[in-house]
Amino acid sequence: MDASGRMQPADQEREADAPAGADFEEHPHGLLRRIHHFLHAHPPAVPAIVLVVAVAVFGAVVGDRFFHPFNLSLILQQVTIVGIVAVAQTLVILTAGIDLSVGAIMVLSSVVMGRLAVELGLPVSVAFTAGLAVGTLCGTINGLLVTLLRLPPFIVTLGTWNVFFALNLWYSRSETIRAAELEVTAPFLQLLGTSVDVLGARLTLGSLTMLALFALFWFVLRHTPFGRHVYAVGDDPEAARLSGIRVTRTLLAVYALAGLICAIAGWALIGRIGSVSPQAGYTTNLDSITAVVIGGTSLFGGRGAIVGTLFGALIVGVFRNGLALSGLDVLWQEFAVGVLIIAAVALDQWIRKVSA
Secondary structure (H helix, E strand, O other): OOOOOOOOHHHHHHHHHHHHHHHHHHHHHHHHHHHHHHHHHOOOHHHHHHHHHHHHHHHHHHOHHHHOHHHHHHHHHHOHHHHHHHHHHHHHHHOOOOOOOHHHHHHHHHHHHHHHHHOOOOOHHHHHHHHHHHHHHHHHHHHHHHHOOOOOHHHHHHHHHHHHHHHHHHHHOOOOEOHHHHHHHOHHHHHHHOEEEEOOEEEEHHHHHHHHHHHHHHHHHHHOHHHHHHHHHHHOHHHHHHOOOOHHHHHHHHHHHHHHHHHHHHHHHHHHHOOEOOOOOOOHHHHHHHHHHHOOOOOOOOOOOHHHHHHHHHHHHHHHHHHHHOOOOHHHHHHHHHHHHHHHHHHHHHHHHHHO
16 A cells, blocks of 8 residues: 555455455355254254164164065054154144143043943944044143143143043053954954055054154145144244234144044054053153154254154164164163254254354
8 A cells, every 4th residue: 555545456456365265264164054054944854864874874784684674664663653643742842832641642542442442332433533532632631721821831741641641540440451352342443553565565554654644744834824823833922923823723723633643643552562551652752752852843843844753753763673683782772862862952952053
């Protein structure tokens, strides 16, 4: 720069070169930020990558036994019940809630179906419909307590989990309806345990029902006004209310739907174990939350995808199956699932912080 303050050609060249150097220095930060925004916009990306890596690793370690059609179909069958309940759990968590009673609703619905059909001799269609109605009613009760009394979903569903489980034990008298009794009086209740051949793999109708529910609610959440309302309520209920969304009605619908889906899971549970047991599925509520969290749905609501939940359920199934085939104790299977949960929640917090 000369005495008059005008920039000399050399200075102009250095000035022109400066932005390029600055861009080069900031490039790593910009790349990382783009990755963060991509993960924020596509929640299923991380569980999809984890699932592919897990399948590749266990395939390399275990060998052909892991990729055998029977083993792959077994993994799908093992995650069927948790997967169906996880569909219900995803709907609730997307609204920034949580439902700890899903397992109790599932078992209570299955007990109602079984006892009405076998012990009271009612037509199977009536017993089945009553079971679905009981599940829907239980979900509606959760929704009413959350919306009308404005109680925290965690506390509400923790309480109703105990209530529904106690009702289940009282109504069933802690007695199991055996498979032989169902086969004679109500074989329809065992229908979802029927196996069919699909592309060389042996799948149950329960597994196909689970996949159908995921496909249905993928469409509902992505392509219907109700789905957009669910995301809006979970992201910011007050803003959703000001924009004209009926928040209370949406939450009630979500909890009622969750109860209905849990009743369907109860039907699948009967097909899976062949009998009606009041003690079955005791940990399904925690397993469903595990699938949802690992699948990338935020516990804070408003962000996630139903496809990610399917990936999350499959990840848990693949890890447990692969570790079992590797000869590791059940203890380490649970250890691995616990690590996955912590990593998934930590990743969610990280993505939310950067994207904010």
